[in-house]
Amino acid sequence: MTVHILGGGPAGLYTGLQLLKRGFEVKIYERKPDIGLSQHCTGIVSKRTIENYDLPQKLVLNRFKGVSLKISDNLIEVRTSIPKAYRIDRYLFEKELEYRVLNLGGDIILNYHDVSKIRSSSEYIVDATGSISYIKDVKSDFLPSLQLEFHTTDSKLYDLFDDETVYLFFDKELNRDFFIWLVKYLDRYIIGSASLQNLHKILRNTLSNWGIRNYNIVARYYGFLIVGGPRRRFYSDRRDSVYVGDSAGQTKPSTGGGLYYISIASRILSKKFSEGELDYSTEFYKILGKEIALQKLARLIFLELDNKEFINLVEIMSRKELLNMLLLYGDMDYHATSMLNLIDKDILKYLFKHPRIISEGIKIISSIF
Ligand SMILES: Cc1cc2nc3c(=O)[nH]c(=O)nc-3n(C[C@H](O)[C@H](O)[C@H](O)COP(=O)(O)OP(=O)(O)OC[C@H]3O[C@@H](n4cnc5c(N)ncnc54)[C@H](O)[C@@H]3O)c2cc1C
Structure with missing residues (x-):
């Protein structure tokens, strides 16, 4: 049986x-003239992600032993x-x-622009075309992104x-x-x-706030960061497609990172396909649902607080060394779960002053159970 995959990014x-x-049998259709041309992603991943993809060390550019977190004038550095x-x-x-x-006999067709032909003639279609597919359907919870690469x-x-x-x-x-x-690299x-x-x-x-004025920009990378959480279901009867990666909205709501979720989603999807089923949403949410819900809550808190309130919250957390503990011992792929374990009554009291955090928070938390 042949599966037709639209999009030759990491998910496809x-x-x-x-x-x-x-x-x-697999056919991957990529609209660009080569693989690897989309450069919107920074490429920061956890050790677990490297292991999931079984990546060789030569792909690693940076090994980060430190995080420097600057929140307005507060600086927290951990090594x-x-x-x-x-990275x-x-x-x-x-x-x-x-x-x-290619080594396993898959077919990759580059420069492909006739997606509608595939959609109308094929039974098994995986939509891995990236964020635009999600944005077209979900219409919210994404942010335009820009990265500048420069030297000085x-x-x-x-x-x-x-x-x-x-x-x-x-x-x-x-x-x-x-x-x-x-x-920096x-x-x-x-x-x-x-x-x-x-x-x-x-x-x-x-x-310019750092006093850096003389720099040469060598590249600009544009993209869309998905921060609203994944689609509820990854199979669409209407489109007769199964979504994976950014097209499914499978990114972390608090950071926009997607490579770890792709490593999990792709495996579950292929297992379900081999069992003759197209929808793999339940299994995906069983593994990642709680963390995604908590990350949505973290993002809501960030959006709801103004700068002064956000700084106050950070100061409460800093006094208790909670942010240091999070940076030192937290799990990068499950940082919202790590954070939940650190929240105490002072922080709850502070957050409960905000009615929308309470009402939306209750909805988000109850969606976990
Ligand atoms: C600014 C930014 C920084 C990020 N940094 C990180 C990070 O540090 N760590 C991390 O884990 N994640 C990061 N991400 C998220 C990560 O880049 C994405 O989750 C990941 O690239 C998604 O892979 P994908 O294959 O689903 O989509 P994409 O990487 O977008 O690939 C989709 C592919 O489909 C092709 N395509 C599109 N439409 C069609 C069509 N109609 N027909 C055929 N082909 C088509 C595109 O050309 C592309 O090659 C970042 C995202 C952004 C925007």
């Missing part, structure tokens, strides 16, 4: 690989002796998956940033919608964020 390729391993997160080369990652698919001769930056740290900045006056991140820096506001201005202002 990894799902193809899993289906090939289960004896399906560990072993890496807690990694992989996104181009080589997709090339590695492409190689494995400003020696001040060498003192400010290193290759072993992920820098996260929360400042709701600068960007009310999301945090700003920065990573050799002489290159990547700064990025997501927002409904003017992203060029947000990133320019962030750099």
Whole structure:
């Protein structure tokens, strides 16, 4: 039986690989002229994600032993002796998956633009076309994103940033919608964020706040970050398609990271297909439902609090060393669950002053049980 997969990004390729391993024939249709050309992703992943994809070490660019969390003027820095997160080369990652698919006899058709033909003539269709497919159907809970890759001769930056740290900045006056991140690799820096506001201005202002004015932008990466949580069901009778990856909205609502969820979703999907079933939503939510619900709650708290309230909350958490503990011992893929374990009555009392956090929070929490 042949499965037709629309989209040759991580979700399409990894799902193809899993289906090939289960004896399906696989055809992947990619509209771009080559695999690996979508460069909207930073590529920060957990050790677990690297293991799930069984990635060779040569794909790893950064090994992060530190997190620097700056919330307005509060700075929390944590360092560990072993890496807690990694950054992989996104181009080589997709090339590695492409190689494995071809090696197992999968077919990859590049430059493909006639998706409607496949949709009308095929029985088993997997939609792995990325965020646009989700945005068209779900119409909310996504943010335009921009990453700037730059280098600079400003020696001040060498003192400010290193290759072993992920820098996260929360400042709701600068960007009310999301945090700003920065990573460094050799002489290159990547700064990025997501927002409904003017992203060029947000990133320019962030750099200028650090006194960085002389830099050469070598690339701009645009994309859409999905922060609303996955579709309820991953199979659509109407479209006769099964969604996976960004097209299913399978990203972390608090960070937009999708590669870990893809590694899980693709496996469950292929197992269900081999059992003759197309919908794998129940199994996906059984594993990730609680964490996704809690991340939605964390995002709601971020959106509901104004800058001053958010800083107050951070100060309460800092006094109790809770953020340090989260950064040191929390699980990157399940950070909302880790955070829940740290919440105490002072934090609850603070959050309960906000009626929408209570009402929406109750809805979100009750969806878990
Ligand atoms: C700014 C930003 C930073 C991110 N950083 C991280 C991170 O650090 N860590 C992490 O885990 N995740 C991160 N993510 C999320 C991650 O990039 C996505 O979850 C992941 O790329 C989704 O893979 P996908 O295959 O579903 O979609 P995509 O990567 O978008 O791939 C979809 C593919 O389908 C093709 N396509 C689209 N339409 C068609 C069509 N009609 N016909 C044929 N082909 C088509 C596209 O050309 C593309 O190759 C980030 C996302 C953004 C926006």
